[in-house]
Amino acid sequence: MFSSLGVECNILELDQVDDGANVQEVLSEITNQRTVPNIFVNKVHMGGCDRTFQAHQSGLLQKLLQEDSAYEYDLIVIGGGSGGLACAQEAAILGKKVMVLDFVVPTPQGTSWGLGGTCVNVGCVPKKLMHQAALLGQELKDARKFGWEYSHQVKHNWETMIEAIQNHIGSLNWGYRLSLREKAVTYVNSYGEFVEHHKIKATNRKGQETYYTARKFVLATGQRPRYLGIPGDKEYCITSDDLFSLPYCPGKTLVVGASYVALECGGFLAGIGLDVTIMVRSILLRGFDQEMAEKVGSYMEQHGVKFLRKFVPVMVQQLEKGSPGKLKVVAKSTEGPETIEEIYNTVLLAIGRASCTRKIGLEKIGVKVNEKSGKIPVNDVEQTNVPYVYAVGDILEGKLELTPIAIQAGKLLARRLFAGSLEKCDYVNVPTTVFTPLEYGCCGLSEEKAIEVHRKENLEVRLSITQP
Amino acid sequence: MRHLVRSVPQTCPGPSSHLSPLSSAGRQNYDLLVIGGGSGGLACAKEAAQLGKKVAVVDYVEPSPRGTRWGLGGTCVNVGCIPKKLMHQAALLGGMVRDAPHYGWALQPVPHDWTTMAEAVQNHVKSLNWGHRVQLQDRKVTYFNIKASFVDAHMVCGVSKGGKETLLSAEHIVIATGGRPRYPTHIEGALEYGITSDDLFWLKESPGKTLVVGASYVALECAGFLTGLGLDTTVMIRSIPLRGFDQQMSSLVTEYMASQGTRFLRGCTPSRVQRLPDGQLQVTWEDPSSGKEDTGTFNTVLWAIGRIPETRSLNLEKAGVHTSPTSQKILVDAQETTSVPHIYAIGDVAEGRPELTPTAIMAGKLLAQRLCGQSSDVMDYENVPTTVFTPLEYGCVGLSEEEAVARHGEEHVEVYHAYYKPLEFTVAERDASQCYIKMVCLRKPPQLVLGLHFLGPNAGEVTQGFALGIKCGASYAQVMRTVGIHPTCAEEVAKLRISKRSGLDPTVTGC
Numbered sequence: 012m013f014s015s016l017g018v019e020c021n022i023l024e025l026d027q028v029d030d031g032a033n034v035q036e037v038l039s040e041i042t043n044q045r046t047v048p049n050i051f052v053n054k055v056h057m058g059g060c061d062r063t064f065q066a067h068q069s070g071l072l073q074k075l076l077q078e079d080s081a082y083e084y085d086l087i088v089i090g091g092g093s094g095g096l097a098c099a100q101e102a103a104i105l106g107k108k109v110m111v112l113d114f115v116v117p118t119p120q121g122t123s124w125g126l127g128g129t130c131v132n133v134g135c136v137p138k139k140l141m142h143q144a145a146l147l148g149q150e151l152k153d154a155r156k157f158g159w160e161y162s163h164q165v166k167h168n169w170e171t172m173i174e175a176i177q178n179h180i181g182s183l184n185w186g187y188r189l190s191l192r193e194k195a196v197t198y199v200n201s202y203g204e205f206v207e208h209h210k211i212k213a214t215n216r217k218g219q220e221t222y223y224t225a226r227k228f229v230l231a232t233g234q235r236p237r238y239l240g241i242p243g244d245k246e247y248c249i250t251s252d253d254l255f256s257l258p259y260c261p262g263k264t265l266v267v268g269a270s271y272v273a274l275e276c277g278g279f280l281a282g283i284g285l286d287v288t289i290m291v292r293s294i295l296l297r298g299f300d301q302e303m304a305e306k307v308g309s310y311m312e313q314h315g316v317k318f319l320r321k322f323v324p325v326m327v328q329q330l331e332k333g334s335p336g337k338l339k340v341v342a343k344s345t346e347g348p349e350t351i352e353e354i355y356n357t358v359l360l361a362i363g364r365a366s367c368t369r370k371i372g373l374e375k376i377g378v379k380v381n382e383k384s385g386k387i388p389v390n391d392v393e394q395t396n397v398p399y400v401y402a403v404g405d406i407l408e409g410k411l412e413l414t415p416i417a418i419q420a421g422k423l424l425a426r427r428l429f430a431g432s433l434e435k436c437d438y439v440n441v442p443t444t445v446f447t448p449l450e451y452g453c454c455g456l457s458e459e460k461a462i463e464v465h466r467k468e469n470l471e472v473r474l475s476i477t478q479p
Numbered sequence: 480m481r482h483l484v485r486s487v488p489q490t491c492p493g494p495s496s497h498l499s500p501l502s503s504a505g506r507q508n509y510d511l512l513v514i515g516g517g518s519g520g521l522a523c524a525k526e527a528a529q530l531g532k533k534v535a536v537v538d539y540v541e542p543s544p545r546g547t548r549w550g551l552g553g554t555c556v557n558v559g560c561i562p563k564k565l566m567h568q569a570a571l572l573g574g575m576v577r578d579a580p581h582y583g584w585a586l587q588p589v590p591h592d593w594t595t596m597a598e599a600v601q602n603h604v605k606s607l608n609w610g611h612r613v614q615l616q617d618r619k620v621t622y623f624n625i626k627a628s629f630v631d632a633h634m635v636c637g638v639s640k641g642g643k644e645t646l647l648s649a650e651h652i653v654i655a656t657g658g659r660p661r662y663p664t665h666i667e668g669a670l671e672y673g674i675t676s677d678d679l680f681w682l683k684e685s686p687g688k689t690l691v692v693g694a695s696y697v698a699l700e701c702a703g704f705l706t707g708l709g710l711d712t713t714v715m716i717r718s719i720p721l722r723g724f725d726q727q728m729s730s731l732v733t734e735y736m737a738s739q740g741t742r743f744l745r746g747c748t749p750s751r752v753q754r755l756p757d758g759q760l761q762v763t764w765e766d767p768s769s770g771k772e773d774t775g776t777f778n779t780v781l782w783a784i785g786r787i788p789e790t791r792s793l794n795l796e797k798a799g800v801h802t803s804p805t806s807q808k809i810l811v812d813a814q815e816t817t818s819v820p821h822i823y824a825i826g827d828v829a830e831g832r833p834e835l836t837p838t839a840i841m842a843g844k845l846l847a848q849r850l851c852g853q854s855s856d857v858m859d860y861e862n863v864p865t866t867v868f869t870p871l872e873y874g875c876v877g878l879s880e881e882e883a884v885a886r887h888g889e890e891h892v893e894v895y896h897a898y899y900k901p902l903e904f905t906v907a908e909r910d911a912s913q914c915y916i917k918m919v920c921l922r923k924p925p926q927l928v929l930g931l932h933f934l935g936p937n938a939g940e941v942t943q944g945f946a947l948g949i950k951c952g953a954s955y956a957q958v959m960r961t962v963g964i965h966p967t968c969a970e971e972v973a974k975l976r977i978s979k980r981s982g983l984d985p986t987v988t989g990c
Contacts, residue, residue: 130965136902139966143903144582150575151584157569158596158708159576161589172583175906186988283583415963415970441962452964 012067041433043390055398062398069377071208071397082209084110084225085429089203089211089371092128094404094417095231096187101425103194110223111196112203112213116235118252119245125184126191126198129233129405130414132180137255138275140176142446145282149448167283169260177256199223205372209399212372227428230378230387230395230402231421232371234364234412239267243327247338248358251276259334261285262356267324269295271445273361274307278448281316288317288353290324292345296445300457310449321345327358366406376400381408391435393424401428410438509535511850512635512649514627514793517553519826519839520655521611526847528618535647536615537637539626541792543677544662544670550608551615551622554657554827555836557604562680563700565600567868570707574870578907591708593685601681623647629798632819651850654800654809654817654824655843656789658834662782663692668752672760673780676701686710687778690762692749694720696867698783699732703870706741713742713775715749715764721867725879728915728932735871735913735934747773752780788828798822803830813857815846833863864946866939871913874942876949877930883919892929893922895955895975899987901936902966914968918955918975926955933972941969 013020025031025047039045042056050057052072057063066072088099091113099111115132117123124132144167151165191198201213201221210224236250249257251272263286266277273289274296281287289311296304312318322342331337335356343350366385373380373387379396380387386408393401401424404417419436426432442454461470513524516538528534540557542548549557569591579586615622625637625645634648660675676697679686688711691702698714699721705712714736721729737743744764751763755776763774788808795802801810801818808830815823823846826832826839841858848854864876883892896917904911919930928949933941948957963970977985 135966139902140582140906143906144584147575147579147582147584150572151579151586154569154572154576156595156599157565157572158592158594158599159569159572159589160592160595161586165579166585168583168585170583171580175581175583179905190988413962414965419962437960437962442964444964444967 012064041392043392056394057398062396065377066398069208071376082224082226084108084197084223086110086227086229086425087112087203087211087223087225088229088231090128090231090233090367090404091126091187091198092231092233092404092417093130093414094233094421095128095229096126096191096421097418098229098231098403098421098425099196100190100194101422102429103196105425105429107429109196110199110225111191112199112201112211114200114202114215116202118235118250119238120249120253122253122256124256125181126187126200127180127184131183131187133252133255135414136180136183137176138251138279139446140179141172141255141279141283142275144172145279145448148282148284169283170258172283173256173258180255203371205375208376226399228400229421229424230368230371230373230400230406231404231417232367232406234366234405236272236360237363237365239324239360239362241325241327243329243338244360247327247329247336248360250360254359261359262335263354264288264357264359265290265324265340265353265355266359266361268361268363269293269297270361270363271296271299271447272364273359274311274447275445276359276361277316278311278446281311281314282448287315288319288355290319290322290342292323293321299445299451300453301459303451303453303457307445307447307449307451311447314448319351322351324358325350330354364405364412368406384408392427393420393436411441411443413441413443416441508647509533509621509649511535511651511653511847512537512647513653513655514635515553515653515655515657515789515826515828516551516611516622517655517657517826517839518555518836519657519843520553520653521551521615521843522840523653523655523825523843523847524620525614525618526844527851528620530847530851530853532847532851534619535621535623535649537623537625537627537635537647539624539637541626541659543659543675545674545678547678547681549681550605551611551624552604552608556607556611558677558680560836561607562600562604563676563704564868565603566596566680566704566708567700569596570704570870573707573709578903578909581907593708594683596708597681597683604680626792628792628794629800630794632798632822650821652798652822653815653843653846654793654822654828655826655839656793657827658786658788660697660782661785661787663749663784666749666752668754668760669749669780669782672752672754673782675782679781686781688776689713689779689781690715690760690775690777691781691783693783693785694718694722695783695785696721696724696869697786698781699736699869700867701781701783702741703736703739703868706736706739707870712740713744713777715744715747717748718746724867724873725875725930725932726881727917728873728875728879728934731913731915731934732867732869732871732873736869738910738912739870749780786827786834790828800824806830814849815842815858833860833865835863835865838863862946862949864942864949866942868939871934872936872938874933874938875931876942876946877928878919879930879932880917880919883929887921887929891922893920893926893955894918894979895920895977896979896985897971897975897977897987898985899935899968899971901968903936916971916975917979918958918972920955924954924956928953928955928958931972933968935968937968941972944969945972 038049046059050063085107086102086109088095088111091111099109103109113126115123199213201215203211203213206212213221238244264280266273266289269291277287277289295308322344324340324342326341328339330339338355338358341352368380368385378400387402387406388408389395389402403420405412423434423436440455444452510532511527511534513520513536516536524534524536538551540548625639627635627637630636637645663669689705690713691698692715694716702712702714720733746768747764747766749762749764753761755761759776760780761776790802790807799819800822809817809824809828811824811829815825817824825842827834845856845858862877866874894917898915900911914935917932920926920928931945961973963973977983
């Protein structure tokens with residue numbers, strides 16, 4: 012095939028060299044492929060026979076055979092969040108010409124935000140600050156027992172808190188822009204999507220289109236909250252995307268979901284004095300240790316959070332417009348015919364997040380996306396099935412949805428691509444913490460997973476119940 | 480004029496000559512006698528009892544010169560760790576009361592009432608005293624509230640508050656009598672007018688404007704929370720703060736305290752304490768650098784210049800137990816054995832041991848297990864983590880930078896460091912200038928971590944986790960591969976990348 016294309020090939024026959032077995036070992040390490048032929052085109056790993064023929068079919072092979080200098084950028088990163096920015100900055104430090112595209116599609120409610128991704132704008136950072144505001148409420152109560160003298164009930168002002176938090180986020184957005192500029196990373200505030208191999212179209216807020224090419228691409232588009240698909244959800248409900256910049260106090264709130272997002276949000280809203288109900292379809296914190304999850308829930312219940320277990324909303328109706336307005340929620344039991352109705356000021360949906368992979372032109376270049384989950388399968392060097400396209404962060408299939416992991420993966424990826432590093436990202440034994448009113452930190456296996464992996468008789472579980 | 484309350488229990492009359500050293504057959508009352516009901520003593524006693532031995536604990540609190548006394552549990556529970564941390568918490572809560580309006584809580588600055596706090600703290604301590612007594616009862620450990628001293632190597636005489644004597648003998652004896660604050664008795668008025676940590680935690684009324692003399696963690700922790708509670712506080716330091724701790728970290732600790740309003744008088748030593756007609760105390764001190772004398776007026780003078788081991792009234796020479804001529808602490812080997820084979824010493828009273836509750840507890844338990852033949856494990860005193868609960872807390876494990884350089888040479892040591900800003904400080908508009916972390920490593924790959932130093936909120940919680948890593952021999956390479964938890968302060972430890980040697984700016988920026 013190569014000769015028919017007029018391409019000069021360098022062929023290394025492993026059975027004819029002395030250390031062929033060693034070479035095979037190293038190849039396996041850097042490409043995850045043990046078979047031969049193992050083909051590299053212009054330093055990019057193609058794969059074996061099948062992948063190479065596929066690439067020829069799709070036109071990719073021809074592209075790769077072209078000179079490197081045909082591309083404007085060494086690297087284009089789509090998504091300016093934790094993973095994307097870490098990767099882009101690392102690549103720039105290594106001397107590469109890098110572009111980052113970041114664009115926030117406004118929420119159904121019209122909320123948008125600046126550079127930095129979910130973590131900075133509508134995730135970790137504002138979450139932790141609101142959690143802190145709620146903790147302070149508890150600490151104010153404690154303070155009286157420790158001798159601080161005030162007798163009145165202290166009220167919380169939502170607007171004051173939001174302004175302070177948004178100011179801090181604004182400074183982080185600014186900090187990122189500055190950092191990218193200092194490292195000579197080109198930042199484009201446009202929506203990026205593939206139009207053909209190695210080429211993307213960037214559309215800005217005004218609809219203007221520009222095209223860019225790069226030798227390598229990293230997808231780091233992250234996720235956005237899911238909606239229920241019931242009448243009234245997009246019109247009247249909010250999600251975490253809206254909550255952290257909501258200009259008015261949400262009031263009496265129904266949180267739908269049992270994810271850590273649901274529990275953390277429900278937790279701090281109750282902590283600042285709001286009437287909070289959490290509607291849970293089945294179990295709390297799926298994927299986490301269930302004994303711990305139940306304790307997290309119990310603590311919240313003891314501290315005034317109401318739980319409606321085994322219910323799902325079927326309709327949300329607006330009774331009154333306002334900031335906040337009044338919403339009627341009808342919910343159905345998952346176990347029988349029972350329906351309940353209740354009125355809330357705000358309904359916050361926290362039922363999971365969907366990856367932003369469906370509308371970025373991946374089908375045009377043949378990047379495989381899991382149809383059901385929307386996540387992208389990658390190998391252990393974060394490479395997709397299309398050799399010059401990589402991915403990091405929340406959109407990866409089978410990996411963790413955490414900022415520090417995305418950052419680590421992004422940095423290591425840049426070093427492998429541009430500095431000859433072989434170090435891979437280690438996704439095992441990553442610690443995490445759920446910042447519910449009583450915080451839950453964990454690392455390693457849940458008890459259930461441990462039993463599954465090692466069998467009960469091989470395990471010892473040590474417990475301690477303490478009082479701080 | 481204040482009367483000094485000092486009760487002096489009579490020492491036991493010496494044994495009559497016909498009482499010879501006891502043999503293991505017959506006349507012993509107990510398998511194990513523990514002298515001192517503090518962290519180490521109680522842990523040892525309970526463990527031994529659990530392993531089936533017949534155990535007795537004797538505990539007695541000699542009232543302070545001021546007359547303060549307390550119940551079972553030792554220094555930690557009564558006049559140390561516990562009340563210290565609770566008062567530190569009270570002070571921290573004051574800071575949170577100030578932060579709260581930034582986060583939306585509608586609250587004006589509020590004053591602090593010492594009496595409310597003291598009562599709550601003292602009630603909690605008393606519940607712990609009670610808890611310890613119940614625990615001893617449950618484990619069938621006999622408890623005597625008597626002041627013990629040796630009659631001979633196997634026999635101890637205890638005197639109760641009322642003067643009643645009891646003779647106790649045991650096959651094994653553990654000395655865990657701890658220490659008490661030192662008074663600078665050469666300073667006129669020190670004993671009559673000054674108090675120590677023994678008294679501070681039991682004051683029913685606010686100490687008011689306070690002079691803390693000393694540079695120990697006790698001095699800084701106390702001065703720290705007193706300032707945090709709104710009291711006018713001055714610390715007088717003769718030379719350096721936190722001797723024995725990493726000095727760069729120590730000066731950041733005091734810098735933070737100064738930024739919070741604690742006054743420092745460096746290089747000064749007090750010469751005289753007098754009482755003024757209005758009841759206040761006038762302190763005179765010397766500043767050696769200028770050669771001048773100065774005075775100041777305070778409501779309270781708190782001596783925090785070190786602790787001396789409780790060995791003087793034990794009559795150790797009757798048992799043949801040797802002490803260090805310099806420190807007066809009891810000399811022990813790796814098995815905690817003294818110069819007498821069946822007599823042991825653990826905790827603060829033992830020479831060369833860290834003066835920490837958890838090491839005393841662990842040593843006590845291991846000792847009991849060894850005595851009962853359950854184990855041959857010896858206490859490992861290496862890489863013990865600790866935290867100084869100053870207003871900005873300082874947690875550390877392993878070697879200070881100075882120690883590492885002294886041991887290995889500067890060329891063989893690499894120090895990674897970072898100034899960071901806790902997320903919670905941002906909205907609260909708090910100054911984070913002293914929030915700092917450094918990791919002292921060997922330079923040679925994989926770069927073994929020799930010491931970790933963390934200055935910031937919740938330092939104890941942060942340091943505890945990393946102490947496990949250091950115990951397991953973590954290398955800097957492994958630290959680099961440890962993923963952080965976001966957003967926390969602790970993750971900054973795993974993100975340390977800038978070395979001192981590089982000269983680069985170690986300030987953490989961005990997310």
